[in-house]
Amino acid sequence: MRRESSREWRPSLVAAGGGSIVAAGTMLPWISLFAGLHSYAGIAGLYGRMMFAGGALAVAGGVAILVRPDPRLRLAIGSLGLALTIFAAWVLWGLRSTTHGLARHPLLLARPGPGLFVVLAGALLVAALLSPLPWRYDNAH
């Protein structure tokens, strides 16, 4: 009984935890200049705000899974995680191009910040809900 209860929490924790990590990543610097002295957090731009909204949605979805443990809900949140992963990977590619471009100017001392990598990690965690793990209500239904 206790084991099944813990399994019920698992997808909820994954969704809420992953979503929180995504949201936290948008608050962290995505790129910095002058060796980290001037940093720009992701939330400052549209892409960061979109990812923050996605993270918040995943957290809300995690709570919803607790209230209504429906496998379709888990799949929906997992799909959101997959979309966030693809989005974050695409922006990471843009970050790479941007830092390469800015590196041609040695006084700028541009380098990527940790935020976008944190977003990607959180998105991957949320996307893990799509994996064929023994989620509790899969067995129950």
Add this chain to the structure above:
Amino acid sequence: MHTRSLSLSALFAVASMVVGCADQRSPGEPSSTRSSLAANHDAHSGASVGFTDGWQNGTTVSFFYTKPFFCSDGPPSGAPSGCEVGEDGTSDPRPGKIPVLYVMTPTGFRPDASTLQCPIPGNCINHPSTIDLSRVFGPGFADVPLPAHSHIIDSDLDESQSNGGEAGWWEIEVIGVSSPAVWDQIVAGKSLATVRALQAAGVGITDDIRSNAYLFFSVRPKT
């Protein structure tokens, strides 16, 4: 043939200066004789040629840039330029000790523009006019202003006297200043000694942040 060749060269030089100026300063920016005048490109190497101001031993001097920057082979960098920050390079552009150019960077506040040698985006040689971060942050981030900064050197150091104290390589190190009061003291002192004293106090200023990037310029009296 020779005359034609000279004419073409002159035309190219004039065109380069026009393009260089247009690229370095946006129409809305006021002209400044105090800050840098990155003006043209060297026809032989493609290097940017121009001036920035700098502080040296209590006075303001001019730096005259004539060669492209140099980034050492290491530490590892994913950038095509090979530039990396936070770690010293494994190879230098020439043997022997190399003097340091300290990039003084205000953080968290905007000092008076008269105290900044690169106060206006694009007014400094080797700097982009503005930064396009739209691929990272999305629409609205295609024209981010370049953070302002100033420069300090100390040519009393032995290594600064190499090449007769004239043109040579300078290693870039960054120092962040988070306190307006500290910034004002640096502006008043215009010297590395002032910076070192403030670093010793340990408030409102960072330690030296090393890089593997080098610039080539000569130090000239400010005219």
